[in-house]
Amino acid sequence: MRFVLDPEMTPELFEELLSCWAEVTNAGGAVGFVPPVTPEDIRPTADRAFARTRAAAGPQAPDSLLVGFGDDGAPGAWLILGDNGSGLRAHWRWLLRVQVHPKHQGKGYGRALLLAADDAARSLGLEALQLTCRGGTGVDRFYASVGYQEVGRVPRSIRVTPGDDRDEIYMLKWL
Template sequence: MTEEFISGPLRVDQPHPELPQALTDLFGRVTVAGGATGFTATTELDTISALGGRIVEDVAARPKRRHLLIMGQERALAGVAVLRPATLPIHAHRGEIEWLLVDPELQSQGLGSRLLDAAVSHAQALGIAKLQLTTRSGQGLEDFYRRRGWTESGRWPASLRVAEDDLRDQLWFTRDV
């Protein structure tokens, strides 16, 4: 993929039938490149594919259980942000950005920032006042989020096993919307 002709971010209201496969492909590309997807390079494709299907089901549900913002290039996803509003009454003012993914070939071009900004704006439109997200150490993501107004609110040392000999910290970030 190249930078030219990238559309979005766009909110998905009516998922296209090919969207689960497109999500699976993007999760796979980011995972293989070492991205913080929650999967490892040895994760079975069926597991990643099942997640793509669940995300689309939740986007299509009424009421929506997840909100999806996408950026595309030709017939491939260049990036996605997945926003999940809280469901319990005492948490109704909160939401979580579950995933923020950008195709590895398109990183460092501002797409992640654009998706994150769009997700924050969409959360605000939904009446969400506080957002959270988690990520892992070792990839410079802490600085990415801090520069965009997020505050590190917790860290669990060596709690993520990326590979047999590679343990990373899980980090929690929060932001008022």
């Protein structure tokens, strides 16, 4: 996997990322939606998310997009390094929409993506990365395996479906 920070957001790349997002969601990934979804269901959120990235809006945009391209040239993993909107917190970013295409699951691409995010953050002069994840998925153990520590938890704050409330887990990694 070849990682690129802030690649040019072509219409083709946008559609590939959108398709990946839908496929990750439909495979059970906790990336902001509940399956089943189509790319059209996600498009309004994707439009807003990508509009904040340097890849789409230029060097003055607050967020950065990190994309891992597979041997076939298609995006296989991606995330957003999201600005937190505060000068007092300019030394860290949020990791948003962290995802690996289902066809690449189990190949170590998730770990590679997070290590590439560490490198990207350091290249931006950052000192830490923070993320949230959905409780009950086990993904918090994965994040812990690459150096993230749980720093907080909000019980039952994510409602997947009526009667299925999950904790939102806050995790932090100092670089």
